[in-house]
Amino acid sequence: MVSATVSFIIFTLTYTCITHPVEADEFATKLEKYIQNLVDCKNLTGLAVTVVKWNETIYQGGFGYQTLEEKQPVTEKTLFNVGSNTKAFTSTLAADAVGRGKLQWDEPLRTVLGKDFQLQDEFRTSEATIRDLLAHKLGMPNYWGVTTAVMNFTREEIVKRFRYFPVKYGFREWFLYSNYPFVLAAATIEKATGERWEEAMYNRIYKPLGMTGARIAATMTDDDWSKTAWSYTWINNTYVKNPEKTNIRTVVEIDPAGGVFINAEDMAKWIKFHLRGGKDEKGSQLLNSAALQETYKPMMPSLSGRRIYKPKYPVDNFNPTYAMGWRNGLYRGRPTVFHTGSYSSYASRVTFFPSNGIGVWSAISTDSSLFNQYDVNRFVSWFASDLLLGKKPWLNETTSCDPSPWSRRRRRKRRSPINKRSQPGTTSQPNSTEYLGDYFHPGFGKLTVFLDENENLKFKFGLLLHGLLLSTSTPDTFYQQLDFPLVFRFHAPGSDFVFIRNKQGVVVGTRVFYLEYSLPPVL
Known part of the structure; x- marks a missing residue:
């Protein structure tokens, strides 16, 4: 099932290699056919998508259902959790603070948080900045199991305990993705501006951009849940509805890293804000452009030390560096700024082409061992981008559902819970x-x-x-x-x-x- 609100603009692309972008009606027809086929062949419960070109929304809509039980259709107003795509919101709030002179990218955190603030060693404590936090330079593991359990600590208590979070690598030595540095970053922004992260999200992003449907995990109400696509996990050959209301505390504790719930309508406004360099739809500069641009600049190699990169697909898709809350990449020779995110069984991807004015967001509410969540959103993003770039899509209905030979996914291997010599037995051991x-x-x-x-x-x-x-x-x-x-x-x-x-x-x-x-x- 598809529900969509579509607005079109005839545009001219200036990139020298582009000659014939598809017409508006043709774009919608091809995109809908492609996505519906993907939803059917992957057996997705729900999918939302938005596509923008500079200041116009080219396409937005939904496929599948909010819940399988009630079968309410996903629409452009259906909320999805976007997981780590939240990180760009936090880095944007940091840019806002920098632009207003409340914070500096390279001032030590201790300058803002006070002399009692400490990290794992004196070097980190004296030198670490908000840039280091937003670019994953601390060498700190993700600790997703700790997050999932919910420590039930306030943001202030996490800041105090942060010195005891073990690190794996030396400071600024290797890129290592982690959620907790963004919690610390939010606390730093709060201290510098005097405004809580939750309040700043609404006051400085949602409200000025007219994002009336967007929410964060900490503020979800029953009415918000009624507009949300619930996520499902494939268990024992059937989809099981995840207990989102019970598990929501998982992201509440790390809201600055993964707490945004958003719909296709508001995601279009968010992408256009970035394509416009921090301006609202009327052209007013909401955020200092130079400070915002800093969040897109490569800060850290993110290939985990690999010296040779082997392309997985028949087109170039190279993602060598991490910025601040964003990743840097190249797709078919064009620079991209993007990020992915997942939580529970949600997964999403935001991609925009700064030079071409193209932006795509795709989100799903399904997790299954039968397919790769991230591939689904990658394929939607690439198919839509190819059409707008005037390129013949290299993906089609057949290769996206059975993408051999270049993307035959290895069957997901769950980490073995115990070694083969150990088998579960009784509930106790001697003594x-x-x-x-x-x-x-x-x-x-x-x-x-x-x-x-x-x-x-x-x-x-x-x-x-x-x-x-x-x-x-x-x-x-x-x-x-x-x-x-x-x-x-x-x-x-x-x-x-x-x-x-x-x-x-x-x-x-x-x-x-x-x-x-x-x-x-x-x-």
């Missing part, structure tokens, strides 16, 4: 009571291992992560059977939960792979 107690990490908080009323060994960490521990054939290694609601998040049926002993054989900590740290016991 299992020695595992009981509170385990504590100075950055992430408390994890508790306990016996329930039926003498089953269980664990709890944060607000949402809790479950049963099943013993295995490997000593001190347990197999996790997660409770609601996070059973919807972790596709693997369980994962290693290992207790650590000291030389005297006493249990002194625990290690859980998706938490990415060991918790020493409380003394």
Whole structure:
């Protein structure tokens, strides 16, 4: 099912290699046919798309359903969570603060946050800037398991605990993508401007741009949920509706990194704002253009140290660097600024061509081991861009659904929850009571291992992560059977939960792979 609002403009492209962009009606027809086929062959529950050209919305609309149960159609007003596409909103607020003289890109964070602020070492503490946070230069892992569990800390408490978040690489040594630096960035912007991140999102972005439908996770109401496409996960050969209202605390805690909910109508306004260099639709300069342009500049190589890049597709699609809340790329020889995002079973992609004035956003609400979420949004973006660039699309209905030979996706391999010698068995091991107690990490908080009323060994960490521990054939290694609601998040049926002993054989900590740290016991 397709629902769309379409407005068209006849335009002339000035790029020398472009000769015959498609006409407006032809564009809509081809795009709708292509997307509907993609929705059908991938069995997507819902998809939204918007396409802009400079100051005009070329196409916006929806495909599929908000919910499979009620079958309300997705429209241009249906909200989708955009995950890490939120990061560009936070970097734009930083540019706004810089443009108003409230903040400088390269002043140490300690100058803004105060002398008591500390990072993992003195060098980071004295030198780190908001540019480093927004460009992922801290060498800090993502800690998605910690995020998913929801530590239930305020933004201020996360800032205080930030020094204890372990880092993997040296400062400014390697690009390493992480959500928590954007939480710290938001706190820095708040301190510099005196305005909460949530308030600034509405006052400085949503309202001035007329984005009346856009929301953030922390402010979602029942009315907002009624306009939202709920996400679905493919479990046991059927789609299961994710418990979005229960799990929303996951993104509330990291709102500046992943909390935006938006529709196609408002995403068009957001992209056009960037294509116009920070101006609103009337031409008024809302944000200092130079400060905004700084967020698009390459800041960090993002190829993870790979020396040779092997193209995956039959057209060039090279994404070598990260800017601030945006990625830099080339598509068919043209510079792009883009970002992707995912949360729960949502996935989205924003792409714009600064020199050509083209922008595309695509979002889906489906996660399945049968296809790659990111490929779906890439394909929509590239197909629409090719049409507007006057290029013959290299994708078609057949290659997008079965994209061999260049994009035959390897079957998704879930991380093995336990090694092959370890098989889940009973709920305890000999002397299992020695595992009981509170385990504590100075950055992430408390994890508790306990016996329930039926003498089953269980664990709890944060607000949402809790479950049963099943013993295995490997000593001190347990197999996790997660409770609601996070059973919807972790596709693997369980994962290693290992207790650590000291030389005297006493249990002194625990290690859980998706938490990415060991918790020493409380003394």
